[in-house]
Amino acid sequence: MATATLKTPDATPELSPRFEALVLDFLAHLEFERGLSRNTLAAYRTDLLQFGAFVGVRGREATDATAADLSGFLAGLAEGDGNGTKPCSTATVNRKAACLRSFYRHLRREELITADPAAELATPRRGRKLPEVLSYAEVQMLLAQPRGSEPTALRDRAMLELMYASGLRASETIGLELSDLDLDTGVLRARGKGSKERLVPIGQKAVAAVRMYLRSGRPELVRDRDERKLFLNFRGGALTRQGLYKIVLGHAKTAGLGGRMSPHTLRHSFATHLLTGGCDLRSVQEMLGHADLATTQLYTHLSGEELKEVYFSAHPRARE
Secondary structure: OOOOOOOOOOOOOOOOHHHHHHHHHHHHHHHHOOOOOHHHHHHHHHHHHHHHHHHHHOOOOHHHOOHHHHHHHHHHHHHOOOOOOOOOOHHHHHHHHHHHHHHHHHHHHOOOOOOOOOOOOOOOOOOOOOOOOOOHHHHHHHHOOOOOOOHHHHHHHHHHHHHHHHOOOHHHHHHOEHHHEEOOOOEEEEEOHHHOEEEEEOOHHHHHHHHHHHHHHHHHHOOOOOOOEOOEOOOOOEOOHHHHHHHHHHHHHHOOOHHHOOHHHHHHHHHHHHHHOOOOHHHHHHHHOOOOHHHHHHHHOOOHHHHHHHHHHHOOOOOO
16 A cells, blocks of 8 residues: 555646655555554545645645645535535545544644644534344344255355354454354454454354354365355355345345345344343443444434333332
């Protein structure tokens, strides 16, 4: 990442060599010191090129940008340019603002600028949408879909059981290696965002499904004895994110859940069902790999009936 040449789209001002060097140094810092993913680095690179072009039109270097420049850049994104370019979503504007804050903090920390123009940067508030969650009955319907003893059916059953049992992200699921599993103790190692690792328990149903897959499914799929990924496609290679989505959505459609389903829905359902069952919030945060407890708190949305059930079972005078 840090050795690449930065290029701006055609018809935009050329970026100065100094700005290119600063951006590359910043991206290298994010990659090697903070462990950000390639996707995040690519998004931040695009954001900085866009902002560099924006201030370049005004005849200034990004290092000389003011708070007004940053606010004007973000306001233009949020409102559109009036020439057919649609406004960016609140999430996109907030991501670009986060990139600029991080970039200018880095420049200030390295004493490359004397004042941080992003210090007081205001951005649109992002409304948080409650995640889609399946009921336990719906989860059972989904998990029952991979039928038979074909290798791919055994794989799909093990994969769905494991995702619901451990709250894994799609990327974490396809990234699992054989060495990440300890089925005897019922624990797996997940590699989350920023290459952070965590240990997550595995329930008995999932352990049994994975054992069956390892015994009778994976040996029929694997082609290369050195392949270490747990879940394989029908060609014997590591399952891709696209392959995982196709499998999950296919079984969801068969179960009548197609319109409400994505691989992340199992993660949402895992968290919500744990909290509904009495698990404490910080334990769920640890299992999900959330850095911020506020993210986990999204899952505390209990339905009215669930709240009533908890209330009547717990309050000493509720049933008198």
